[in-house]
Amino acid sequence: MDKHNSSELLNSDFSLSKNASSDSLDSDSKSSSLNSKHGQDSPHVLGDIQLLEGEKVMSLARDVTYLCPYSGPSRGVLKVTNYQLHFRPTDTAALQSTLSVPLGVVSRIEKVGGASSKGENSYGIEIFCKDMRNLRFAHKQENHSRRGIFEKLQQLAFPLSHRLPLFAFSYSESFSEDGWHVYEPIAELRRMGVNNDMWRITRINDKYEVCDSYPSIWAVPAAANDDLLRSVATFRSRGRIPVLAWIHPSSQATITRCSQPLVGVSGKRSREDERYIQLIMDANAQAHKLFIMDARPTANAVANKAKGGGYESEDAYQNADLVFLDIHNIHVMRESLRKLKELCFPQIDQTRWFSGIEASCWLKHIKCILAGAVRIVDKVENHKTSVLVHCSDGWDRTAQLTALAMLMLDPYYRTLRGFEVLIEKEWLSFGHKFQLRIGHGDERHSDADRSPVFVQWVDCVWQLQQQFPTAFEFTERLLITIVDHLYSCRFGTFLFNTERERVKEEVKTKTVSLWSYINSRQDLYLNPLYWGPSSFGASSPPSPYSRPQVVLVPVASLRVIKLWKALYCRWNPTMRQQDPIYQRTRELVAIRAQLEAAAAAAAGDHAARQHRLGLTPPRVASPHHV
Amino acid sequence: MNEKKLVQNFKSYINVSPLSKGEKNGSLQEVKPKLLNGELVTGAAHSVVMLTPLSEWDRGRFGSLFITNYKLSFVPLENSTNDEYCQRNYLLGAFDVPLTGVGAVWLTDGGPQRRRRLMPYGDMPGKVKGLQVICKNMKVLTFSFANSPIDNGRKIALALMHHAFPKRHDLLFAFEYREPYYPTLPSDMNMFQRPGDWKRELERCECPHWRITCINGTSDAFMLTAGETLIVPSSVLDYNLMESARHFRSGRVPIWVWGRPEGAALLRSGELLSTEQSATAESVLLEQVRRSHPKLTPPHVLYLCGNTFTNAGGPGILPPLATLQSSYKKLVELCTPTTLGQFWMQDSQYYSILDASRWLRYVANCIAFADDAAQHLSNNVTVVLQEGDGVDYCSVVSCLTQLLVDPHFRTISGFQSLIQKEWIALGHPFCDRFGLPRPGNPKDSTAKETTSAQTAPVLLLFLDCVWQLTQQFPADFQFTETYLTTLWDCAHNHIFDTFLFNCARDRELAVARQNFVQRPVWDWGEQFSEQDKALFYNPLYGIKPNTVPSQRLSQSTFPSKSAAELSRLEPCTSVAGMELWSQCYERWLVPLDAPLAGSVQYHVHNYAALKQIHQIKEKLPSLSIMSERGCNGEAEPPTRRSVPRFYPFSLSRGETVTAGLDAMQLSLIDASQLLDSQSLLNAPD
Structure with missing residues (x-):
């Protein structure tokens, strides 16, 4: 690895994202805090700013005090670039208070105190972040540094509100692999055996005319012609018709996804829609039934009728069983996570920790989503019955459920690359509105469309990881990295709402993919315990569609579902996993590898030695050398 | 759906429907329990159905239920391959419970629903249709006598209530067990029974300013609940001790339990009595303690239950034992749902129930006290723990502190020595806390004594704290959670004397007067095979973190820490950092058990890795000699095994993770040292 690259890694890894991720490779970073990773293994990370390619310092203020809720105030220099906010303490002994925060995580900036404010550190700026922390800075009234910084921050943290481009369009680093090639829709459908007798690929949405929030390529029942698809689209909210998400390799039972039917108060019907649903059912010869899983609580589904939506009546859709999964909407989830943040940041109120967890309802929502996905898995795997999943628009709860069920059913998605494919496919291509839900570069922090739907899904994935430690090729570190860059705006991956917008804005050519970054340093994310089919290894193509491993059926009980402290409590140094x-x-595995190599060497078996060394790259042994 | 599927792991043979009632007094063949030497059957019921845990009415197994003077034993009519737990016990079958392990007994109407709690020596109804036994290790056994011969239910209930709650201490089975005992304790274990044992500890800790006194073994004894040997400041005279003892509860003057060569020591004592001169007596003693410090640093006193004089309470202090007991009861309730409905009902309010029990709060408080004490000790300040009679929370916090500061106690024999020292030698009243009768003539026990005979799970609180530490520091303890869970199980096995007495004095009397055979629980071979014992050993223990260049760099930039400082563990002491000890408390909840689930997978993986390391290591010397023979594939290819979440406490599918690896081997392997010692390995490629 060349020098440049390694410093990049250190910078990005240690000062931005990984500073407090639970799996940070240092084992004794107890004293590190909110901001940076404790400096012992990379002292040059602390202190001076490390600029990314395309990053420029835009503003600077001296004599600013950072009020760390854990290690107390420390004075230093605050720099704002087009990518990050960087604070460097003047006192070299306080270097652990170095702060490097991508501006993408900023949700809201407020002035604290006025010119007449008395008392130490009462005058300054408070920054509210999307990643569950707040930052307080105190300025000196007399040197007027606050106004400049505040204005620059406003502008650079919310570029879209100031008609400026996001940093991802300035960032120009190149990686050994181009992550934009990770997901090829045709290849993924082929992996599942489509086209086949029952399912075909259609390019009807090539210009995004049938449905502007769907990808250009879908798989639909082979018996459904394009005219039928068009008329079904008129009966589904926003034209999001039922299309294939996943197909069972042996039983051909499928998971399909869509939005709600436009039933309305009058109880409208659509012959075409009914016929189309029947075709989906018929495409699976094993069952004479179809389950429609409506993710919403019954009451919400009924209420949607008043807005022209609704749900499939069992009279109109014969042989279809409708099940409501009782998962609440984006507003409930946002409020739930807000309560959780109050509990976790900055200080943990020990006296109301458990009651606070219960009151936030966050884990109950997680349980509900997991239980819903388990029901889908049960129908598909055990009853060989196809399942159609929808909620209202089919881009929030539906994505959570289908992606989760697919993760439980198909071990391919539990590999590092398979997981990337899963996110690209179920979340990005099918139009989860990342721009709206996260609000990249947008100053309207109280926008009702914002919601942590994707983070919640990542939490569910983490729950699966916790329950089945050998089932995933990657560790929670990957999940935390993904969450970090969900906000950071450094990569183009999570920008915009739909595939159509991304194509229009030429995201693939103008920005870097998060998967480029991750795949160039995979070793950091690999799970030493992974027990999966080797055919899904990084080098071989994902062609063999075999499923040698068990289907994961998590226990959806609060006795097993845990709070993801490594994510939600990560800024608190006392909560760091020791x-x-x-x-x-990993260290044990490394020792074994060394011994194996030694044994091979001793045996003079050169070939065996090469083989073993190849199997266990030395970087796994000592990630610090990376 | 999901839960149902899991419940099916437990095979159902009999449908307990009214249909099968026709078979009453049927011609079912007789089954017999396996008896130990000295064990007698005192009650039996036939055609009993043991209901499958957390199932509805219709699942269970036919068999016979026996009560002996040692255990409750259910013998199924037909054997199944699922009848063994992965951990097998030589003394107990899969459906056996030692009588001292019985916690509460409930009457049922034959199903899982409880009707009424049976109290020892209470009334027994004329007809007993079903019994539910809640064990102290949170296992729940439910029996139905609907198909049994008339009166069998009542008879067995009477036998159970009579023998599980004996009135006299010497009715415990340890007094009857006739099997000869051949001790095989590890040589580096310290039993703290003789003055020499304490001397060894004093020397191990290199503490010259302290002396051994045996006055407590003479007629002048003042601390009746402790052994004969005490360690006190060199400067204090036995006479002063006797004088001061009057001012401390139970005569518990501050006594030494651990120390550092630099001078700081750890002491524990009882609360001061509110006599006129007690404050003076205390300060005189503390002054002696100060003089035992080479730097004459005054000691720091930690009031574990608050300071009775200043009334300084605070949220962090430990509760009265009765409060701890009720906290434990709530915890038990949470972990022993008897119907699936109750299981899911609790699930919906899991955190409020957990919160209401306050159990994890007490766990966190203990760890916080220990962390505080450890911090003072590493600053070379002597710490004096003070609490009630000085035999409950003192033991907990003192042990935890020593685990934090002294790596020796993080080994298995070190940990066992620690329990011998703090719990056995210094007299934690196990009989009282476990609810066993006190030794001696029951008429002797006066009314005032019974108030202090509070039942309370102090040992469990301690084990839970230790478990939290093993979770926070997965490579620093030689023992595993399986070891801790097993220890808790065995604490209720009254064949062993370790947890059977209130104090050393009682034990000695039993040995002298009743030919009592001491049988320490630490002889794990009495109960478990080598392969089961291997699961006690943490495969990660001793795997040192890679010494990477950056870390060396940090050591040069920051002031170098002393060895003691480096070996000290700094745990998270927040309630938010505590977890429920699932393996110990929830292992019998079948719906939670699932293959390939849970953190046990780490251990399974690591045992396999260690096994391979061991194999390669054995073959290495020969390899270098017979170079060209093409002996690749020397280590078996890694065979992964699928074990369920609560392995080894799940009903087995007949596989052992540690096959080919016994405890002795495991304890000897230190993989990191292995690498260093093999010069071959350090040779450049």
Whole structure:
């Protein structure tokens, strides 16, 4: 690895995203805090700013005090670039208070105190972040540094509100692999055996005319012609018709996804829609039934009728069983996470910790989503019955459920690359509105469309990881990195709402994919315990559609579902996991590898030695050398 | 759906429907329990159905239920391959419970629903249709006598209530067990029974300013609940001790339990009595303690239950034992749902129930006290723990502190020595806390004594704290959670004397007067095979973090820490950092058990890795000699095994994770040292 690259890694990895991720490779970073990773293994990360390619310092203020809720105030220099906010303490002994925060995580900036404010540190700026922390800075009234910084921050943190481009369009680093090629829709459908007798690929939406929030390529029942598709689209909210998400390799039972039917108060019907649903059912010869899983609570589904939506009546759709999964809407989830943040940041109120968890309802929502996905898996796997999933628009709860069920059913998605494919496919291509839900570069922090739907899904994935430690090729570190860059605006991956917008804005040519970054440093994310089919290894193409591993059926009980402290409590140094067990496991694996190599060497078996060394790259052994 | 599927792991043979009632007094063949030497059957019921846990009415197994003077034993009519737990016990079958392990007994109407709690020596109704036994280790056994011969239910209930709650201490089975005992304790274990044992500890800790006194073994004894040997400041005279003892509860003057060569020591004591001169007596003693510090640093006193004089309470202090007991009861309730409905009902309010129990709060408080003490000790300040009679929370916090500061106690024999020292030698009243009768003539026990005979799970609180530490520091303890869970199970096995007495004095009397055979629980071979014992050993223990260049760099930039400082563990002490000890408390909840689930997978993986390391290591010397023979594939290819979440406490599918690896081997392997010692390995490629 060349020098440039390694410093990039250190910078990005240690000062931005990984500073407090639970699996941070240092085992004793107890004293590190909100901001940076404790400096011992990379002292040059602390202190001076490390600029990314395309990053420029835009503003600077001296004599600013950062009020860390854990290690107390420290004075230093605050810099604002087009990518990050960087604070460097003047006192070299306080270097652990170095702060490097991508501006993408900023949700809201407020002035604290006025010119007449008395008392130490009462005058300054408070920054509210999307990643569950707040930052307080105190300025000196007399040197007027606050106004400049505040204005620059406003402008650079919310570029879209100021008609400026997002940083991702300035960022120009190149990686050994281009992550934009990770997901090829045709290849993924082929992996599942489409086209086949029952399912075909259609390019009817090539110009995004049938449905502007769907991708250009879908798989639909082979028996459904394009005219039928067009008329079904008129009966589904926003034209999001039922299309294939996943197909069972042996039983041909499918998971399809869509939005709600436009039933309305009058109880409208659509012969075409009914016929189309029947075709989906018929495409699976094993069952004479179809389950329609409506993710919403019954009451919400009924209420949607008043807005022209609704749900499939069992009279109109014969052989279809309608099940409501009782998952609440984006507003409830946003409020739930807000309560959780109050509990976790900045200080943990020990006396109301458990009651606070219960009151936030966050884990109950997680349980509900997991239980819903388990029901889908049960129908598809155990009853060989196809399942159609929808909610209202089919881009929030529906994506959560289908992606989760697919993760439980198909071990391919539990590999590092398969997981990237899953996100690209179920979330990005099918139009989860990342721009609206996250609000990249947008100052309207109280916009009702914002909601942590994707983070909630990542939490569900983490729950699966916790329950089945050997089932995933990657560790929670990957999940935390993804969450970090969900906000950071450094990569183009999570920008915009739909595939159509991304094509229009030429995201693939003008920005870097998050998967480029991740795949160039995979070793950091690999799970030493992974027990999966080797055919899904990084080098071989994802062609063999075999499923040698069990389907994951998590226990959707609060006795097993845990709070993801490594994500939600990560800014609190006292909550840092002391000594992650998988780090130690990696070390054991490394020792074994060394011994194996030694044994091979001793046996003079050169070939065997090469083989073993190849199997266990030395970087896994000591990630610090990366 | 999901839960149903999991419940099916437990095979159902009999449908307990009214249909099968016709078979009453049927011609079912007789089954017999396996008896130990000295064990007698005192009650039996036939055609009993043991209901499958957390199922509805219709699942269970036919068999016979026996009560002996040692255990409750259910013997199924037909054997199944699922009848063994992965961890097998030589003394107990899969459906056996030692009588001292019985916590509460409930009457049922034959189903899982409880009707009424049976109290020892209470009334027994004329007809007993079903019994539910809640064990102290949170296992729930439910029996139905609907198909049994008339009166069998009542008879067995009477036998159970009579023998599980004996009136006299010497009715416990340890007094009857006739099997000879051959001790095989590890040589580096310290039993803290003789003055020499304490001397060894004093020397191990290199503490010259303290002396051994045996006055407590003479007629002048003042601390009746402790052993004969005490360690006190060199400067204090036995006479002063006797004088001061009058001012401390139970005569518990501050006594030494651990120390550092630099001078700081750890002491524990009882609360001061509110006598006129007690404050003076205390300060005189503390002054002696100060003089035992080479730097004459005054000691720091930690009031574990608050300071009775200043009334300084605070949220962090430990509760009265009765409060701890009720906290434990709530915890038990949460972990022993008897119907699936109750299971899911609790699930919906899991965190409020957990919160209401306050159990994890007490766990966090203990760890916080220990962390505080450890911090003072590493600053070379002597710490004096003070609490009630000085035998409950003192033991907990003192042990935890030593685990934090002294790596020796993080080994298995070190940990066992620690329990011998703090719990056995210094007299934690196990009989009282476990609810066993006190030794001696029951008529002797006066009314005032019974108030202090509070039942309370102090040992469990301690084990839970230790478990939290093993979770926070997965490579620093030689023992695993399986070891801790097993220890808790065995604490209720009254064959062993370790947890059977209130104090050393009682034990000695039993040995002298009743030919009592001491049988320490630490002889794990009495109960478990080598392969089961291997699961006690943490495969990650001793795997040192890679010494990477950056870390060396940090050591040069920051002031170098002393060895003691480096080996000290700094745990998270927040309630938010505590977890429920699922393996110990929830292992019998079948719906939670699932293959390939849970953190046990780490251990399974690591045992396999260690096994391979061991195999390669054995073959290495020969390899270098017979170079060209093409002996690749020497280590078996990694065979992954699918084990369920609560392995080894799940009903087995007949596989052992540690096959080919026994405890002795495991304890010897230190993989990191292995690498260093093999010069071959350090040779450049």
